[in-house]
Amino acid sequence: MERLQKVIANLGYCSRRKAEELIKLGKVSVNGIVVTELGTKVKKGDSILVEGNILDNNKNYEYYILNKPRGVVTTTNDEHGRKTVIDLIDTSTRIYPVGRLDYDTTGLLLLTNDGILANKLMHPSTNIEKTYIAKIEGLISPLSIKKLKTGVIIDGYKTKPAKVKLRSINKKTNKSIVEITISEGKNHQVKKMFEAVGHHVEKLKREKYAIFDIKGLNVGEYRKLTFKEVSTLYSLFK
Numbered sequence: 001m002e003r004l005q006k007v008i009a010n011l012g013y014c015s016r017r018k019a020e021e022l023i024k025l026g027k028v029s030v031n032g033i034v035v036t037e038l039g040t041k042v043k044k045g046d047s048i049l050v051e052g053n054i055l056d057n058n059k060n061y062e063y064y065i066l067n068k069p070r071g072v073v074t075t076t077n078d079e080h081g082r083k084t085v086i087d088l089i090d091t092s093t094r095i096y097p098v099g100r101l102d103y104d105t106t107g108l109l110l111l112t113n114d115g116i117l118a119n120k121l122m123h124p125s126t127n128i129e130k131t132y133i134a135k136i137e138g139l140i141s142p143l144s145i146k147k148l149k150t151g152v153i154i155d156g157y158k159t160k161p162a163k164v165k166l167r168s169i170n171k172k173t174n175k176s177i178v179e180i181t182i183s184e185g186k187n188h189q190v191k192k193m194f195e196a197v198g199h200h201v202e203k204l205k206r207e208k209y210a211i212f213d214i215k216g217l218n219v220g221e222y223r224k225l226t227f228k229e230v231s232t233l234y235s236l237f238k
């Protein structure tokens with residue numbers, strides 16, 4: 001355990017005196033909590049942000065956003081030997097996925113070894129928005145869209161209000177494409193919501209997750225988050 005201002009200075013961010021000033025000004029957070037006490041001690045691996053910048057002390061921390069392909073499991077290892085999302089990322093750090101996407105779902109998935117951020121993002125009280133594009137069987141009616149918006153019963157539970165937009169309908173193939181934004185994350189939630197209004201989901205893709213958009217990231221591609229993105233994620237919980 002070392003004093004926070006010393007750690008900040010030792011990591012080369014600024015002088016110890018400047019670090020003390022920044023702490024007093026409320027510009028420093030440890031594990032997502034703003035610290036203004038000069039005597040605060042931190043340990044290796046604590047997540048330290050100074051003026052929104054993650055310090056190198058967090059070189060233990062890695063953050064990735066992946067466009068998950070189909071046919072990959074969202075676990076750290078699979079008992080049936082199937083490919084996991086971890087296999088797709090070139091790192092020797094033990095990262096893990098934040099939440100889940102089904103085996104056949106594609107799209108945005110965050111991976112990290114920052115348990116504090118992961119827990120905050122996954123906590124049921126955090127209303128992180130996730131936008132999915134669902135290709136469904138059948139031609140969805142305005143009434144079903146309204147039901148999805150206000151809430152449907154899945155597993156004896158009423159889903160929270162969702163944003164739902166019809167993207168297209170194909171009478172020839174008898175399919176619809178629907179965009180749905182939910183702020184919950186129950187197991188197979190989107191598929192179950194569509195089943196509740198009589199439509200089977202054929203394909204599901206997550207296009208948005210919190211502050212991230214899938215644009216620029218092809219299926220199977222991933223990238224590291226920037227300092228700014230990580231601090232923006234932390235700022236969602238202030």
Ligand code: URA
Pocket residue numbers: 100101102103105187188189190191192204
């Ligand atoms: N809802 C689902 O049904 N599946 C997913 O993979 C994600 C959300």
